[in-house]
Amino acid sequence: xxxxxxxxxxxxxxxxxxxxxxxxxxxxxxxxxxxxxxxxxxxxxxxxxxxxxxxxxxxxxxxxxxxxxxxxxxxxxxxxxxxxxxxxxxxxxxxxxxxxxxxxxxxxxxxxxxxxxxxxxxxxxxxxxxxxxxxxxxxxxxxxxxxxxxxxxxxxxxxxxxxxxxxxxxxxxxxxxxxxxxxxxxxxxxxxxxxxxxxxxxxxxxxxxxxxxxxxxxxxxxxxxxxxxxxxxxxxxxxxxxxxxxxxxxxxxxxxxxxxxxxxxxxxxxxxxxxxxxxxxxxxxxxxxxxxxxxxx
Amino acid sequence: xxxxxxxxxxxxxxxxxxxxxxxxxxxxxxxxxxxxxxxxxxxxxxxxxxxxxxxxxxxxxxxxxxxxxxxxxxxxxxxxxxxxxxxxxxxxxxxxxxxxxxxxxxxxxxxxxxxxxxxxxxxxxxxxxxxxxxxxxxxxxxxxxxxxxxxxxxxxxxxxxxxxxxxxxxxxxxxxxxxxxxxxxxxxxxxxxxxxxxxxxxxxxxxxxxxxxxxxxxxxxxxxxxxxxxxxxxxxxxxxxxxxxxxxxxxxxxxxxxxxxxxxxxxxxxxxxxxxxxxx
Numbered sequence: 001x002x003x004x005x006x007x008x009x010x011x012x013x014x015x016x017x018x019x020x021x022x023x024x025x026x027x028x029x030x031x032x033x034x035x036x037x038x039x040x041x042x043x044x045x046x047x048x049x050x051x052x053x054x055x056x057x058x059x060x061x062x063x064x065x066x067x068x069x070x071x072x073x074x075x076x077x078x079x080x081x082x083x084x085x086x087x088x089x090x091x092x093x094x095x096x097x098x099x100x101x102x103x104x105x106x107x108x109x110x111x112x113x114x115x116x117x118x119x120x121x122x123x124x125x126x127x128x129x130x131x132x133x134x135x136x137x138x139x140x141x142x143x144x145x146x147x148x149x150x151x152x153x154x155x156x157x158x159x160x161x162x163x164x165x166x167x168x169x170x171x172x173x174x175x176x177x178x179x180x181x182x183x184x185x186x187x188x189x190x191x192x193x194x195x196x197x198x199x200x201x202x203x204x205x206x207x208x209x210x211x212x213x214x215x216x217x218x219x220x221x222x223x224x225x226x227x228x229x230x231x232x233x234x235x236x237x238x239x240x241x242x243x244x245x246x247x248x249x250x251x252x253x254x255x256x257x258x259x260x261x262x263x264x265x266x267x268x269x270x271x272x273x274x275x276x277x278x279x280x281x282x283x284x285x286x287x288x289x290x291x292x293x294x295x296x297x
Numbered sequence: 298x299x300x301x302x303x304x305x306x307x308x309x310x311x312x313x314x315x316x317x318x319x320x321x322x323x324x325x326x327x328x329x330x331x332x333x334x335x336x337x338x339x340x341x342x343x344x345x346x347x348x349x350x351x352x353x354x355x356x357x358x359x360x361x362x363x364x365x366x367x368x369x370x371x372x373x374x375x376x377x378x379x380x381x382x383x384x385x386x387x388x389x390x391x392x393x394x395x396x397x398x399x400x401x402x403x404x405x406x407x408x409x410x411x412x413x414x415x416x417x418x419x420x421x422x423x424x425x426x427x428x429x430x431x432x433x434x435x436x437x438x439x440x441x442x443x444x445x446x447x448x449x450x451x452x453x454x455x456x457x458x459x460x461x462x463x464x465x466x467x468x469x470x471x472x473x474x475x476x477x478x479x480x481x482x483x484x485x486x487x488x489x490x491x492x493x494x495x496x497x498x499x500x501x502x503x504x505x506x507x508x509x510x511x512x513x514x515x516x517x518x519x520x521x522x523x524x525x526x527x528x529x530x531x532x533x534x535x536x537x538x539x540x541x542x543x544x545x546x547x548x549x550x551x552x553x554x555x556x557x558x559x560x561x562x563x564x565x566x567x568x569x570x571x572x573x574x575x576x577x
Contacts, residue, residue, distance in 0.1 A: 013402065017395075019394060031449075038424055041424065114318060123527070238515075254420045267428050278421055
């Protein structure tokens with residue numbers, strides 16, 4: 001009997017490997033191998049021109065080249081700063097939307113579905129809509145703001161170095177708040193109503209209830225949303241690339257990576273540049289693992 | 298504050314919110330149907346005096362010299378998104394079943410790997426994939442793009458399908474096994490039919506991700522005939538004088554399928570959004 005059980009177990013295991021294998025192969029080939037290849041590239045003088053040959057070992061040259069780039073340090077600060085700002089932005093807007101949607105209301109689901117539009121629509125469409133709205137000559141934004149007396153002359157939102165990054169952050173708040181909204185709303189609806197009822201009986205007003213009951217209950221989900229938004233924004237390429245192409249103080253690290261690797265064909269330098277993104281990601285995953293999973297317990 | 302007053306206040310806030318969220322959508326549609334004069338008038342026109350389909354006709358038939366029409370790009374996008382959905386579902390279902398139901402060594406390692414890949418941003422793969430695809434001659438191949446998208450969407454497929462498979466009572470499968478069904482037979486005849494909602498969620502999620510994707514399509518496709526719709530639009534935009542009404546018309550045409558899917562299958566779609574996000 002024991003033997004038969006053993007073989008059954010072994011057959012199950014063999015089948016499991018067979019089922020997992022194709023998916024694993026794709027992940028290993030298109031995610032894990034590239035990551036290792038990227039590390040290798042960052043230490044070799046690889047360019048588009050010598051891609052077919054043996055690339056010479058370059059030591060830390062690629063990294064030094066990135067660090068000595070006058071754009072690098074400012075890029076690092078810009079990327080970090082805007083990832084924090086855009087993460088907070090999407091959380092604040094998402095929290096407001098979730099609190100509004102948590103009130104029992106006819107047509108609530110229609111509002112909720114409408115709010116998801118920025119998040120599900122193709123990036124390419126929403127980027128160009130905003131570029132058109134913010135167009136310095138014929139854009140409706142300038143007209144509205146001038147009508148409202150907020151600005152006195154048309155502004156060049158996406159190419160002026162004092163407003164471009166702000167515009168990107170506002171765009172990302174608009175586009176990504178639904179992600180925060182969905183997660184926060186799910187948590188809000190799981191808060192037992194008797195907590196609020198008990199507080200109301202004790203004479204707590206709505207604001208006090210929000211500060212003392214709702215916010216503590218949301219702490220965990222807000223933490224997760226912020227960390228996810230931060231790391232995804234930090235590594236975001238296409239939003240900035242399409243909105244400003246990295247001009248006007250918006251040259252974030254992913255754009256710098258793109259410029260090296262694809263713009264000028266210096267694959268090794270590009271790989272080294274992306275390693276800085278990689279380090280931030282690894283640090284993030286560690287924090288995520290150590291901290292966030294502990295809160296959840 | 299009275300209950301009624303409070304609800305009215307919330308409703309007003311919701312309406313204002315919705316206006317800001319959806320105004321760009323409205324502006325896109327309106328701009329795509331304006332005549333050139335109204336498109337560029339100094340006072341913006343909020344409701345055109347006449348609607349014209351000229352921009353749509355232009356993007357669909359003759360957008361300009363050396364630009365293929367948008368229909369080709371939409372067809373490419375459809376092929377890539379469809380192929381990605383098929384492969385991601387196939388590989389995802391098999392692996393998710395094994396992880397949810399079978400005992401094997403290395404399972405923890407694989408689930409850990411899935412989490413890491415899930416968190417992995419596309420930008421970190423940009424340089425190595427660009428180099429690898431150039432070496433392998435996979436530039437300008439839609440199949441290459443599908444492989445890249447499958448790898449990126451597989452973790453979410455796995456997580457969503459695996460969670461669902463676990464919710465199916467094991468007794469049902471055991472009964473089929475006792476009746477002489479093989480494991481693969483059980484997956485095909487029992488698990489998959491019972492998991493239609495989860496499969497629909499994953500399919501929608503993966504389709505939208507692949508349909509919307511820009512970065513890899515942009516760096517891997519250089520032949521205008523192979524452009525997916527997002528790359529095509531960025532190419533149209535980069536013309537010397539941006540034809541804004543055409544860019545808006547093309548944007549409407551790429552957005553409509555997503556919105557239709559979303560409105561029809563909202564429930565399924567939201568599951569994907571919370572599980573995976575659009576990772577960006």
